[in-house]
Amino acid sequence: MMELHNFVTIADLTKEKILYMIRMAQEFEKHPNREILKGKVIATLFFEPSTRTRLSFETAANRLGAKVIGFTDPKVTSSSKGETLKDTIMMVSNYADVIVMRHSIEGAAQYASEISPVPIVNAGDGAHQHPSQCMLDLYSIYKTQGTLENLNIYLVGDLKYGRTVHSLIMAMRHFNPTFHFIAPKELAMPNEYKIYCKEHNIKFQEHTEFNENVISDADILYMTRVQKERFSDLMEYERVKNVYILKNDMLVNVKDNMKILHPLPRVNEIAYDVDSNPHAYYIQQAQNGLYARQAIICDVLGYNYDDIIKDNTIIK
Amino acid sequence: MNKNEMLVAAIQNGTVIDHIPNEKTNQVAELLGLNSLDTPVTIGNNFRSKKLGKKGLIKVEDKFFSDEEISRLAVVAPNIVLNIIKDYEVVEKKTVTTPDEIRGIVKCNNPKCITNNEPMSTLFNVVDKEKGILRCHYCDMEQDINNVELI
Numbered sequence: 001m002m003e004l005h006n007f008v009t010i011a012d013l014t015k016e017k018i019l020y021m022i023r024m025a026q027e028f029e030k031h032p033n034r035e036i037l038k039g040k041v042i043a044t045l046f047f048e049p050s051t052r053t054r055l056s057f058e059t060a061a062n063r064l065g066a067k068v069i070g071f072t073d074p075k076v077t078s079s080s081k082g083e084t085l086k087d088t089i090m091m092v093s094n095y096a097d098v099i100v101m102r103h104s105i106e107g108a109a110q111y112a113s114e115i116s117p118v119p120i121v122n123a124g125d126g127a128h129q130h131p132s133q134c135m136l137d138l139y140s141i142y143k144t145q146g147t148l149e150n151l152n153i154y155l156v157g158d159l160k161y162g163r164t165v166h167s168l169i170m171a172m173r174h175f176n177p178t179f180h181f182i183a184p185k186e187l188a189m190p191n192e193y194k195i196y197c198k199e200h201n202i203k204f205q206e207h208t209e210f211n212e213n214v215i216s217d218a219d220i221l222y223m224t225r226v227q228k229e230r231f232s233d234l235m236e237y238e239r240v241k242n243v244y245i246l247k248n249d250m251l252v253n254v255k256d257n258m259k260i261l262h263p264l265p266r267v268n269e270i271a272y273d274v275d276s277n278p279h280a281y282y283i284q285q286a287q288n289g290l291y292a293r294q295a296i297i298c299d300v301l302g303y304n305y306d307d308i309i310k311d312n313t314i315i316k
Numbered sequence: 317m318n319k320n321e322m323l324v325a326a327i328q329n330g331t332v333i334d335h336i337p338n339e340k341t342n343q344v345a346e347l348l349g350l351n352s353l354d355t356p357v358t359i360g361n362n363f364r365s366k367k368l369g370k371k372g373l374i375k376v377e378d379k380f381f382s383d384e385e386i387s388r389l390a391v392v393a394p395n396i397v398l399n400i401i402k403d404y405e406v407v408e409k410k411t412v413t414t415p416d417e418i419r420g421i422v423k424c425n426n427p428k429c430i431t432n433n434e435p436m437s438t439l440f441n442v443v444d445k446e447k448g449i450l451r452c453h454y455c456d457m458e459q460d461i462n463n464v465e466l467i
Contacts, residue, residue, distance in 0.1 A: 084434055084435060085430070085433075085434050086434065086435075086436075104428070105428055105429070105430050105433050105434075106426060106428050106429050106430065106454070106455035106456075106457075107429050107430035107431065107452065107453075107454025107455040107456075108430045108434075110430070110453070110454050111430045111431075111434065111436060111454055125430075126428050126455075127428070128455055128456065192458070
């Protein structure tokens with residue numbers, strides 16, 4: 001009997017588990033097309049829409065030979081009739097071997113994992129956690145830098161509400177990073193995360209300016225979107241909206257190994273002329289999501305690294 | 317036995333809960349489930365107290381509360397004292413210890429938390445007993461134990 005897991009949060013993953021998941025993702029990158037999950041059914045329950053994440057998970061499942069069921073619009077489901085999350089999860093667990101779920105309510109995936117007889121994969125729960133995004137960010141950093149250790153990671157934009165940057169801090173705590181937080185005052189890194197950094201001996205510096213000098217020592221430049229709706233003071237938004245935009249001419253002095261990441265979708269925070277710059281990595285980053293999610297789906301179903309490297313269902 | 321306690325009849329066996337902040341007496345009674353007991357219960361308020369000004373007092377005959385039941389009181393009245401009475405004598409004084417987790421008592425402050433959107437129990441981990449910081453097991457939102465809303 002294979003041991004089933006849930007994948008609900010990044011916060012409690014050990015260093016070993018993170019590196020293990022990266023090794024798994026590397027194998028899927030070598031051979032993404034397999035039939036290892038032939039006969040399995042994966043449910044993708046998107047109680048709130050997220051096309052990008054859903055396509056990535058469904059592609060991961062399809063390329064492993066699984067069948068996919070699910071919904072993409074909660075308006076067509078019983079939730080809109082007032083069905084509890086518990087009832088929906090219990091019903092779908094009769095049909096599927098894994099439930100991948102996206103929900104606007106925080107803690108929904110944790111609760112689902114406590115009641116569900118089949119593994120739960122959190123594909124985002126409100127402003128709380130989005131662990132598969134974090135996993136693909138880690139894989140992208142590892143792949144471009146050859147290591148997760150001792151890196152200078154610059155987080156830019158909305159550091160207050162951006163859950164991806166919060167998860168990244170937690171996951172990187174094992175690897176002695178130096179963080180630089182670059183944000184307008186209104187969207188600065190919340191105190192609780194600065195306390196978290198201090199408690200875990202994570203070095204960090206804060207900046208409000210964003211220019212070529214500030215980022216010259218970066219290994220990773222992690223851009224996020226500054227959203228208008230986050231500002232209580234629209235004058236403040238107008239003042240800062242063009243400050244946190246990465247332009248091609250800001251990249252002349254950066255380190256050779258530096259890569260630009262972005263969880264996407266981007267609006268205007270990375271100028272389009274950056275796309276052809278060799279430091280741009282955000283599109284490949286999204287592709288890494290496929291391999292990271294293949295690793296996650298196999299892991300929760302109890303397949304281990306050995307099963308993946310000895311897999312005789314690989315389609316070449 | 318002090319003068320305040322003499323104001324209500326002494327009990328032979330049971331528990332006398334003392335030093336309850338006046339306004340918390342009813343919540344203490346509720347958290348201990350005194351309504352559903354069938355032994356005699358006396359609930360009093362506005363007793364004079366040097367420390368509190370006015371205090372509440374509860375006497376429950378023939379009932380001894382478990383440590384788990386007592387720890388529930390940490391969210392409303394962490395400084396109360398429970399006198400265990402046997403044969404009219406105080407044989408033990410118990411104080412409230414803040415538990416490691418608090419289940420089903422406190423409401424989560426986060427309106428977008430699953431516990432406020434689904435018929436289910438809340439669960440908090442007490443992350444700092446000294447400062448009284450509770451963290452929601454589901455959404456991770458923190459709140460102050462002195463400032464909670466009970467379910």
